[in-house]
Amino acid sequence: MVTSAVSRSQDQSARTPVLTRRSGRWLDGFDPESTEFWHTQGRPIARRNLGWSIYAEFLGFIIWQLWSVVVVLLPAAGFAFTSAETFWLLSVPSLVGATLRFPYTFMVPRFGGRNWTIVSALLLLIPASLLAIAVGNPDTPFWLMLVIAALAGFGGGNFASSMANITYFFPQREKGWALGLNAAGGNLGTSVAQFFVPVVVSIGAGIGLGLPLAGWMWVPFILVAAWGAWRYMDNLSSAKADLAGSAAALREPHLWLLSLLYIGTFGSFIGFSSVFPKLIVDEFPEFSALHIGAAVVSLAFLGALVGSLFRPLGGRLADRFGGARVTVAAFAVMAVGAFGILGVLALGQFWLFLVCFLVLFAATGVGNGSTYRMIPIVFSASAVARREGDAAAVARRAAAALGLISGIGAYGGFVVPQVLNASQSASGGYEAAFVGFGIAYIVLLLVTVVLYAVPRASLDGRRI
Template identity: 55%
Template sequence: MTLETRPEVVTPRDQASAVGTVEAPRRGRWIDVWDPEDGAFWAAKGRRVARRNLWPSIFAEFLGFSVWQLWSIVVVSLPAAGFGYTTDQMFWLVALPSLVGATLRLPYTFAVPKFGGRNWTIVSALLLLIPASGLAYFVSRPDTPFWLMALVAATAGAGGGNFASSMTNISFFFPERDKGFALGLNAAGGNLGVAVVQFFVPIVIVIGAGLTLNRAGLMWIPLILLAAVLAWRLMDNLTAATSSFKASIAAAKRPHTWVISFLYIGTFGSFIGFGAAFPLLIKTTFPEITVAHIAFLGALVGSVSRPFGGKLSDVVGGAWVTVCAFVVMGAGILSAIAALHAGSFTWFLLSFLVLFVASGAGNGSTYRMIPAVFRQTTRDLDGKPEPIRARREAAACIGIASAVGAYGGFLVPRGFAMSTGQYGSLVPALYTFCGFYVVCLLVTYFCYLRRGGPLSQERV
């Protein structure tokens, strides 16, 4: 199908029951009937179209995360570039993009049904030019006041919003049996942006003589333009992607939406929060260590483990994988505390790598729980399943959970800043995080796994 031809109309086995039919087809790259649960349709055409949309989505989301987390590695080089900001101010520069990104995730979720997944991917990719160019300009001016630099850092939150719209869009393309792995792969591509930015930015800014910090922003501009072009050429809009405001209100009234959002603070909030703070943690706690050679490893292993958490959840259920993830995360925190008391950086690093792996797997498993929970709990007055309403409210829940969970990216760095400022140590903050994981574990077990519970017989 060419770019501005009549919309692609796919006709599954039972068009009357398919999601996404419209009376008046719209112009452009719109697919007006989409039923991935129909096996014949999926094998004949659906899988190919879904995969064609998945890969540009992954690339755009990867760049969103990269720009979102630019300041996590840039702040480490600010003192060498002549900036006199305090440690607390640098933690603010790390935390603000996460605060803004989390807040943008809800409106970004609504943008998909409003404008179309393809159209919004193009727009949201181009919006990344603002924080990338802003960083490139201001990091070359050491006399920039902190309030202005904080405003520039906050614009990077635009990259954090991309996650919600991308995940909401992709969730409509794949059938339930493949949704966990597809969402995990889409999210892992984005999460990988944290590792890539923390690995390549230190290399790029020191190529040649001296420290050229503005390259940290300039290097992403051609890739952002490429992402917009790929979305324009390869992606489609789904009429079925209708996670409307009404569906979001309905999802917000469901207790499970807020239970899962709470759990997602523990998994994704930990991943993005620790990922953002990790370079500065190393720099302030073990100043003899070269951050550029180490910091990216945490986000890397956490990103790689995410799709496997989703895939394992497809087999054994997301709730069990989530419980195991919180157990391992608590153990990783306690191990990191022991490493700090021993003054061992190697021990500290390995403990955090375990923590990142478990949080990444927990990201995938928690997201996999959403469609399963809504599929099992969405019923009409006669107790019959309502699959269409379940899909729409599950998509809305994805947007809400992604927004709530992302606030962990703000809370974790600020927690470390407060702990260091008041107690001169990271240990109080780490104990607090460990206690939070215990609460998350108990909530997961009580709501989804305990014997006799309403969902204990389902593979949530």
């Protein structure tokens, strides 16, 4: 009996990881899947890292989407860019940010989550400072403004490295909620930038500072993020790059199908977030700025705010009703919103325009959460249908797909402004673009129904 008890104790000890710390805040033996370790040591460490990760990613989104509000303030600062040029200033940050998400995903295993958070936060100083300098001189050429706008893509890349880092800290049973908080916290950065930049710039104009504050105002916060990551975050030696898993995911047809859906949901969210302030200025200039004392407030921030707040709801609804059903409903509402905006543009009613856009933003948020939730389920069902026996390989492939799809989906932030640009250039208005958006959402709805809402043998007869 004694020998048996000792044996059980030794077995339990062997199963409980021993956490060791090295210089540079490296942690060895961090195993969130061990229940005892998670409850005694892992959870507080994970939550501390999550908090600073959210803050750093939040600032990344602010810098990424800073030009969405700056471009509408350029005319008052003496700039005379064409509408097409301003659309390029709006869309290039999304193009660069989406592209950077791929290499950023592998930076955490290469350099450590804490170390890369410090570096990626400090990189935000470059686009913020250069923007502040450039907008202070109306003679700054368009090509230079475009280069500086492209550098704002550093903020878009932060999402991928932040999500990859947090993945290693949480057990599977809590990973979805942690990643949802991380994503939603980052998305809120767009709304915060669109609310506070006009306020600070308008107040600063009274003391001779004005538009350069749009960049300078974030520098102290960025420095705090870098300091917080240095002081409180950790590097995990267990974080390993999975190039094989990424290569396997790229060969999976469902990765490209789900990427298409994510372009429709997240791509629409980030794309419309970037152009919403300009659309209000172009269509309803009398409502583009609300004066409250010396401050100027734009209602454009409401779109990104609603979309961000509805994202976690999409994940929750997907858990209860199924990701495909919720995504179908999201695309249906998005189509209604797009066609509603089309009708409202003809009527010239601002408040109806705002309501329709907020409905569209809410649906993109729900669709973001539900589509993202579908990814691991689709990969698991596909593997079961093919009778794959290596569960670890399936999990690795699904995890890699999450990062890849988030990067591909972000290209929608480039597509949406350019579609609107093409519509305005060709017809002088945005009506054709919203017809196209509405039709695209209906097509994506049908794709979701046919491939994922209806049980299919290729997905083990499951309804996703």
